[in-house]
Amino acid sequence: MMEFGFRLSPSSTIDLDRADLSLYRKIERLEPDMKTCMACGSCSATCTAGQYSGMSMRKVILGLQRGTDVSGMLSCCMLCGKCTMVCPRGINTRHLILSICRTYEKK
Amino acid sequence: MIDRIASGFHPFVLPFLAGMFFVFGYCIYGILKILLQLPREDRLQFYKSLITPETAVKNVKDIFLNCLLHVKLWKRNPMLGFMHSSIAFGWFMLIVLGHVEVILFVPERIKFFYYPIFFNYFVAEADSTVKGSVLFFLMDFFLLVVLVGIALAVIKRFRSLIFGMRRTTRPSFLDLIGQYALWAIFPLRWLAEGFTAHISGGSFMTIPLNWMARQFLGNEFNMLPTWWAYSIALGVFMFVLPFTRYMHIPAEMLLIPMRNAGLRIRHARRGFARAEIFSCPSCGVCIDACPMSVKKANLKDCTVYLNRHIRRGHEKRVDEISDKCLLCGKCQAVCQVGVEGPTLRMAQRATRRYSIEQDYSGIDTRPLADAARGSKVLYFAGCMTQLTPRIPRAVESVLKKAGVNYVWMDRDGGLCCGRPMLTAGKIGEAKQLIRKNEQIISESRAHTLILSCPICYKIFREHYSLPGVRVIHHSQYFDELVRLGKLSPVKGSGSVVWHDPCELGRGSGIYEAPRDLLGRCAELREAGHNHAESICCGGSLGSLTLGFAQREAMTRNALDDLVKDAPDAIATGCPLCMSTFGRYADRPVKDIAEILDESC
Incomplete structure (x- = not known):
């Protein structure tokens, strides 16, 4: 195959019809607060673990909404509570994290 | 003093005897269960402490001071202390003196468990001696002490505010039965001994009652029914005891030696935790102390209800209560028995299983x-x-x-x-x-x-x-640094109040250093509740489920208490307290470092 020195980016299309949103639905019931998230990213900006692992609460919520795997990010959380302190929507992110960690089903 | 009844027995003692055997049997079962639940090394440590002279002496002293005289309660609330110690110590003395009477006058009857309790029924006064009248006087005196305690308890049930308690626990059905039986025991004893006083002798409480009864009732047929009633009240109390808050009476006598042995909570329910849970007397002192109780919705989330729900096996409520708590530790600070509410809750949280476990091995240090x-x-x-x-x-x-x-x-x-x-x-x-x-x-x-x-x-x-x-x-x-002379702050004209953060004050016992430092920078004022009684700011990371909206009332309540003495500024030593108070305070909230920095 000819080497052009560049490649096509893989598709980043999210097919919500095919995505497995069962976890999102469950968490939504447990933590209705989550729906008020406006993805401002304050949580990610302050995250203690983010610096070392790419943990970002904003991305976790986005991942849940898209049905992608979020366990890798959550396994680095230190539960320090900074995200809760800065959340402009007053979401109890610490409890949200614990709920996801409890409800998550290993694939 | 001579035996009046040749066999030394009457069927009315049976309810008491049955209750006594039941409660003793239950306590032995409970103690064995708790001991077997302890980890092996803890159990050995406990046995060792029982035979170590220092701890053994301390155990006896602590049990005497706390279970009978309620010294800690006296210090906190003299009215409650008087009420509890008069019932506990008075009752204890009645039992001890009952035994003394039996040993002195009818020593061959000591083998009957019920004799010291129903002594006055079984004996007749042959001649009055100084020894006898002193004993009878003491018996009547302690009966009066207990009756005063019971009268206070009745008042407290209906008007708890007189005792400085805004809120008390809502008693359960069995608690009520136990409580009414307990209230009935001593008036009935007085009546029963009063009706028999012309035969067995008595003193300043029983003889006048006897005289009055004979004036108005005129016969002796009332004697036996009152002794039956007294025995039944005792029996009922002892039968319901294991299932009511009165279980704290025997449980605390186990808890004190266990604590003196240095045991800790290692499991949410078993062993030492179980001893603590059953030692809770449901007094409800923690309800007023709990910072969450400013909102009526949280009234039933304090430690007394945690213990109650654990005892009854209401798992859902136990989980809710455990997750909601701010872990500020005030319930533990005010608890007369020393139930470690926050530790019990943390142990309960530790029983959860999570599908995603955290792993930090990838972090390069x-x-x-x-x-x-x-x-x-x-x-x-x-x-x-x-x-x-x-x-x-x-x-x-x-x-x-x-x-x-x-x-x-x-x-x-x-x-x-x-x-x-x-x-x-x-x-x-x-x-x-x-x-x-x-x-x-x-x-x-x-x-x-x-x-x-x-x-x-x-x-x-x-x-x-x-x-x-x-x-x-x-x-x-x-x-x-200030003491060493490396910093020399200049005292400003403003005034400042120090808020004791939970983890620094109650959690680590640091109260004086910050006050000393602040006193050099500004005029130091005190909050309404300070030192170990300080009120949590409401922002604590300890609570897992409380959201911002639910915490606001707690923060405002703590703020109101802080500014009682109208300080110009609020100082604290915790970043979380600072930002929490900063949200609603009407005056500057500063860290102690900022105040020091401004004045030197």
């Missing part, structure tokens, strides 16, 4: 360790302090003014101390973080570690192993 090198004095701001840059700025400024050569180890970010994980019950994860931080700090070869956050401070003191490193909160460190 080398850059962090490099950042921590270069000085003997390390400053660790901690996560929460990073959110309030005013604090580290002030700390740095003060350290520079004092000429301290230091390194701010988490200037560009650090790891969490692990306390939030620990309070969430994730002990394994907390340990991972502790090991990482220990490694960073021990590699730095520092000898002093200054912390700005009491949450970090508590876990660093209790769970970190850092040989040769002195862990100190910045308020203490600055107080030392």
Whole structure:
């Protein structure tokens, strides 16, 4: 195959019809607060673990909404509570994290 | 004094005897269960402490002072102390003196358990002696003491505010039965002994009653029914005792030696935790103390209800109560029995299983360790302090003014101390973080570690192993610097109140250093509740489920209490308290480092 020195980016299309949103639905019931998230990213900006692992609460919520795997990010959380302190929507992110960690089903 | 009834028996003693055997049997079963639930090493430690002379003496002393005389309760609330000690000590003395009577007058009857209790029914007074009248006087005196206690208890049930208690626990059905039986026991005893007093003799309480009864009732047929009623009341009380709050009477006698042996809660329900749960007398002192109780919705989430729901096996409520608590530790500080509410809740949280476990092995600590090198004095701001840059700025400024050569180890970010994980019950994860931080700090070869956050401070003191490193909160460190003359603050004209953060005050016992330091910078005022009684700001990381909206009332209540003495500013030593108060306060909220920085 000819080497052009560049490649096509893989598709980043999210097919919500095919995505497995069962976890999102469950968490939504447990933590209705989550729906008020406006993805401002304050949580990610302050995250203690983010610096070392790419943990970002904003991305976790986005991942849940898209049905992608979020366990890798959550396994680095230190539960320090900074995200809760800065959340402009007053979401109890610490409890949200614990709920996801409890409800998550290993694939 | 001679035996009146040849067989020394009458069927009316049966309800009492049955109740007594039942309650003794139940207590032996309960003690064995708790002992067998203890881990082996704890059990051995407990047995050893029982035969060690110092702890054995301490056990007896503590049981006497706390279970009978209620010394701790006297110190907290003299009315309640008087009520409880008059019932407990009076009853105890009635039992002891009953035995003394039997041994002195009818020693061959001591083998009957019921004789000391129903002595007056079974004997007749042959001749009056000094010894006898002194004993009868004492018996009547202690009966009066108990009756006064019971009268106070009845008043308290209907008008608890007289005793300084705004809220008390709502008794359960069996609690009520036990309570009414307990209230009935001593008036019935007085009546029964009164009806028999012309035969058995009596003293200032029983003889007048006898005289009156004979004037108005005129016959002796009332004698037996009252003795039956007295015995039945005793029997009912003892039959319901294991299922009511009165279980704390025997349980506390086990809890005190266990605590003196140095045992700790290792399981949410078993062993030592079980002894604590059953020792809760449901007095409800923790309800008024709980910072959450400012909202009616949270009234049933304090430790007394946690214990009750654990006893009854209401798992859902136990989980809810455990997760909601701020872990401020005030219920433990005011508890007369010393039930460790926060520890019980943390143990309950630790029973959860999570599908996603945290793992920090991928975090490279080398850059962090490099950042921590270069000085003997390390400053660790901690996560929460990073959110309030005013604090580290002030700390740095003060350290520079004092000429301290230091390194701010988490200037560009650090790891969490692990306390939030620990309070969430994730002990394994907390340990991972502790090991990482220990490694960073021990590699730095520092000898002093200054912390700005009491949450970090508590876990660093209790769970970190850092040989040769002195862990100190910045308020203490600055107080030392001032004492050494390295800083000379000028006292300003303003006034300031010190808020004792839960983890620094109740959690670590640091009350005086910050007050001393503040007193040098400004006029120090005190809050309505201070030291161990200080009210949590409501922002605590201890609560897992409370959201911002639910915390507001708690913060406002704590603020109202803080500004009782109209200070110009509020000072604290915890970044979390500072930002929580800052949200609603009507006057400046500052860290103690800022106040010191401004005045030197």
